[in-house]
Amino acid sequence: MPWTILMGNRPLRNRTMDQSRFLPQRDFGQLYHVLRAAGYRVVGAVEEQGALTYRELESVDRMPTGLVDHQAPGRYRLERQDHHRRFDWVGTAQGLKPWLFSAEQPLWVAREVEGGLRFEEVRETPPPTAVIGVRACDLAALALQDRHFLEGDYPDPHYRARRDQLLLVAVNCHRSADTCFCVSTGDGPQVRTGADLVLDELDQGYLISAGSGRGAALLAQLPTRPVRGWHKRRAKALRGRARVQQRALPSRDLRAPLYAAREDMHHWQPVADRCLTCGNCAAVCPSCFCHRVDEEAPLDGSLSRAVRRWDTCFNDEHSYLVGHVVRKSAEHKYRQWLTHKLASWHDQYDRSGCTGCGRCITWCPVGIDIVEEAQRLCDEVGEAERNHD
Amino acid sequence: MTDPWTPYCAQVVDRVAETPDVVTLSLRFADPDVQSRYRFACGQFNMLYLYGLGEVPISIMDYQDGCLQHTIRAVGRVSRGLTQLQPGASIGLRGPYGNSWPLEEARGRDLLFITAGLGCAPVIAAIRRAIAERDSYRRLVIMQGVKHREDMLWQAQYDRWREVPDCQVLLAASEEKQAPFAWSLGMVTTLIDKACFDPDSATVMMCGPEPMMRASIRALEQKGVAAENCYFSLERNMQCALGLCGHCQMGAPFICKNGPIFRVSDVREWFLLEGY
Numbered sequence: 001m002p003w004t005i006l007m008g009n010r011p012l013r014n015r016t017m018d019q020s021r022f023l024p025q026r027d028f029g030q031l032y033h034v035l036r037a038a039g040y041r042v043v044g045a046v047e048e049q050g051a052l053t054y055r056e057l058e059s060v061d062r063m064p065t066g067l068v069d070h071q072a073p074g075r076y077r078l079e080r081q082d083h084h085r086r087f088d089w090v091g092t093a094q095g096l097k098p099w100l101f102s103a104e105q106p107l108w109v110a111r112e113v114e115g116g117l118r119f120e121e122v123r124e125t126p127p128p129t130a131v132i133g134v135r136a137c138d139l140a141a142l143a144l145q146d147r148h149f150l151e152g153d154y155p156d157p158h159y160r161a162r163r164d165q166l167l168l169v170a171v172n173c174h175r176s177a178d179t180c181f182c183v184s185t186g187d188g189p190q191v192r193t194g195a196d197l198v199l200d201e202l203d204q205g206y207l208i209s210a211g212s213g214r215g216a217a218l219l220a221q222l223p224t225r226p227v228r229g230w231h232k233r234r235a236k237a238l239r240g241r242a243r244v245q246q247r248a249l250p251s252r253d254l255r256a257p258l259y260a261a262r263e264d265m266h267h268w269q270p271v272a273d274r275c276l277t278c279g280n281c282a283a284v285c286p287s288c289f290c291h292r293v294d295e296e297a298p299l300d301g302s303l304s305r306a307v308r309r310w311d312t313c314f315n316d317e318h319s320y321l322v323g324h325v326v327r328k329s330a331e332h333k334y335r336q337w338l339t340h341k342l343a344s345w346h347d348q349y350d351r352s353g354c355t356g357c358g359r360c361i362t363w364c365p366v367g368i369d370i371v372e373e374a375q376r377l378c379d380e381v382g383e384a385e386r387n388h389d
Numbered sequence: 390m391t392d393p394w395t396p397y398c399a400q401v402v403d404r405v406a407e408t409p410d411v412v413t414l415s416l417r418f419a420d421p422d423v424q425s426r427y428r429f430a431c432g433q434f435n436m437l438y439l440y441g442l443g444e445v446p447i448s449i450m451d452y453q454d455g456c457l458q459h460t461i462r463a464v465g466r467v468s469r470g471l472t473q474l475q476p477g478a479s480i481g482l483r484g485p486y487g488n489s490w491p492l493e494e495a496r497g498r499d500l501l502f503i504t505a506g507l508g509c510a511p512v513i514a515a516i517r518r519a520i521a522e523r524d525s526y527r528r529l530v531i532m533q534g535v536k537h538r539e540d541m542l543w544q545a546q547y548d549r550w551r552e553v554p555d556c557q558v559l560l561a562a563s564e565e566k567q568a569p570f571a572w573s574l575g576m577v578t579t580l581i582d583k584a585c586f587d588p589d590s591a592t593v594m595m596c597g598p599e600p601m602m603r604a605s606i607r608a609l610e611q612k613g614v615a616a617e618n619c620y621f622s623l624e625r626n627m628q629c630a631l632g633l634c635g636h637c638q639m640g641a642p643f644i645c646k647n648g649p650i651f652r653v654s655d656v657r658e659w660f661l662l663e664g665y
Contacts, residue, residue, distance in 0.1 A: 107394045107395070108392070108394055108395040108396075110396075110438070110440055110481060112440060112479075115419070115479075116398040116400065116419050116479035117398045117440055117479045117480070117481060118398065119395050119396055119397065119398065119481060120395075121392040121394075121395050148633070149633065152631070152632045152633070152646065153631075153632065153646065154393040154631035154632060154633065155393075156393075156631075156633055157391070157392050157393075157394075259658075262662060262665075263662070289633070289635055290634065290635035290636065291633075291634050291635070292628055292634065292636070293443070293444065293628045293629060293634065294443075295441065295442055295443035295444075297441040301441075304440055304441045306394070306443070306444075308634070311634075311635075311636070313635075317626075318626065318636055319625070319626060319636070320626050321624060321625060321626055322464050322465075322624070323464055323465070326625070326626075326664060326665070327664050327665075329664070331664075332663075332664035335664065336664070336665070339640070340638065340640075344638075344640050344641035347641035348641055348643075
C-alpha cells in the first residue's frame with residue numbers, strides 16, 4: 001500500500017475522493033481501536049443534558065446511534081430514531097473551541113521570594129487527541145481560531161500545544177438543521193480541507209478518505225474495501241440533501257451595509273429590545289476568541305495565579321476603560337457583536353467571522369436570529385439609501 | 390522565556406509623587422540580561438503587574454539613568470496599588486508593546502504636540518527626542534492642558550523647553566478663575582489658535598481624554614491640517630497586549646497590536662462613533 005509512505009501532516013490535495021475506501025458499519029469500532037492504538041484519546045459527541053457534546057470516549061459504545069437533533073431559534077431537541085447511523089445529528093452544543101481555547105486556562109504563577117517575585121510559566125503537555133464527527137463549519141471556525149491564536153506576532157503557546165496534538169476525523173453532513181446556513185458562508189456542508197480523515201455515513205458503512213498523511217497512515221490500518229459506484233452515488237445524493245438550507249446570509253462580505261448601519265442607533269433598537277446581553281451567542285460561537293485575564297490569589301498568600309477565561313462583548317467589563325464602560329447599552333453590545341462577526345472581521349482576518357453553524361440562533365434564549373438581523377439591517381440601510389437618492 | 394504571557398521581575402528604584410494621585414516609578418529588571426536586551430520606541434507601553442492584583446497597560450514615559458519610567462495615576466485597584474509602591478518593591482513587567490510616534494516620517498516638518506492631563510506622559514519621550522534632534526524639524530509647538538494649575542506635571546521641564554529655539558510652549562488651565570503667568574484659560578483646543586505652524590507641513594501628535602482629542606481634530610481641520618497628518622494615542626481595555634484577548638478592539642483595529650498610535654484618518658470613523 002502506498003499509504004504508509006505518506007507520513008506527516010501534509011494535506012493531500014484533490015486526491016481525497018479518488019482514494020476513498022469503504023469501511024463496513026460493523027467495523028466502525030476498528031476506527032476507534034486504530035486511533036487508540038496510535039496513542040490518541042478519542043473524543044466524540046455524546047448525549048449530555050439533552051444535547052450533544054464532545055467528550056472523551058472510554059469505548060466506542062459511548063457513541064450514540066439513531067440520534068437526530070432538531071434546532072430552531074432558541075430551541076435544541078434530540079430525537080431517537082429507529083436506525084443505527086451514528087452521525088445523523090448536525091450540531092453539537094459546542095464546536096472544537098473548548099478543546100483548543102479552553103474556557104479556563106491558567107497562564108502563569110507568581111511567587112514572592114527572597115529579593116523579588118518569581119514567575120513560573122504554566123506548561124502543559126496535552127495528550128494526542130482525535131475528534132470524531134467534526135463538521136465542515138467547525139473546521140472552518142478552527143481555521144479562523146488558528147489564524148487568531150497562532151498567526152499573529154505572539155502565538156499563544158497554550159492553544160499551540162493543544163492544536164499540535166489534534167487529529168480530526170470529519171463527517172460530511174447529510175442533512176441540515178433549520179438553523180444551518182453554511183452554504184451561504186461558503187464553509188459547508190461538505191468538508192473541503194482541514195481534516196485528517198473524512199467520512200460519509202451510509203446505512204451499510206462509511207466512505208472514508210484521507211485529508212493528510214497522518215490520516216492516510218491510519219486509513220491504511222483499517223479493514224476497508226474498495227468503494228462501489230453506488231456508494232459514491234448514494235453519498236453524493238445525501239450530501240446534496242444537506243445543501244438545502246432555509247437560511248442564507250445576504251452576502252459573504254457585509255461591510256458596506258453594516259458599516260452604514262453602525263452610524264444610526266435606530267437600526268439596533270429592535271434587536272436590543274429583545275437581547276438579554278447574556279453572551280450565550282458568543283459562548284457557543286466557534287470563532288469567538290475574547291477572553292479576560294483574572295488574577296487569583298489563595299488566601300494563604302503563597303502565590304498568585306493569572307488565569308484566562310472566556311469573555312464576551314456582552315459583558316460591561318469587556319469595554320471597561322479608566323473608570324467607565326464604553327459599551328453599556330444592549331444596542332452598543334449587539335452592534336459590537338454583529339459588526340465584528342460579519343464586517344470588521346474581514347478587515348482583521350480577510351474573511352467573515354461566521355461559518356454558518358447556527359449555534360448563536362439555537363442557543364439564544366430569546367431566539368435572536370443572526371441571519372434575520374443581518375437581512376433586516378441590509379434592507380433598512382438599502383431603504384434609507386433609496387430614500388436619500 | 391518564550392511564553393509571551395509571563396512577566397519578568399522588576400524593581401522599583403525610585404518613586405516621585407508628582408501630584409496627590411500621580412506617581413512616577415523608575416523601574417529596572419531584576420535580571421541584568423533582560424534589562425540589557427530591552428529596547429523601546431517613543432509611544433510604546435508595558436504591562437505592569439502588581440502581585441496578587443493583576444496587570445495594567447502603562448505607557449513608557451521615558452528611560453533615564455538605566456531605568457524605565459512610568460507615570461501612573463491611581464484610578465483602579467492595580468494602578469492605585471502601583472502608585473503606593475516604595476523603592477525596593479518588586480513588580481512584574483513585560484513589554485514593550487505597540488507601535489511608536491512617527492518621528493522619522495515627520496522629519497523636516499513642523500511638529501505639534503497636543504496633550505491634556507496625564508496624556509502628556511506617552512508623549513514626553515517623543516518631545517525630548519525631537520528637542521535632542523532639534524535641527525531635524527522645523528517649528529515645534531508643545532501644548533498641554535490641565536484642569537487646575539496644580540495638576541500640571543513637570544512644569545520646570547516645560548519652562549526649559551520655552552528656551553529651545555523656535556519652540557512654542559502653550560499651557561492652558563480649564564478650571565482656574567485667573568490665568569497663571571504665561572498660561573491661557575480654557576481647554577487645550579483654545580491653544581491651537583495661538584500656535585504658529587504651517588498647516589500644510591505640520592505633523593500633529595496627540596494624547597489625552599477622548600473628548601479633548603475629538604475637539605482638537607475639529608479645531609485642526611478648521612486650521613487646514615489634514616487628518617492624514619494627525620496622529621493620536623488611543624486606549625481601550627488592554628488585558629493581554631498580545632492581540633489575543635479581544636478587549637481592545639475599537640471596531641476593526643486592535644489598539645494593542647495595530648496601535649496604540651494611529652493616523653487619525655485611518656480610524657476616525659470608529660473613533661467618532663460612541664460605543665466602539
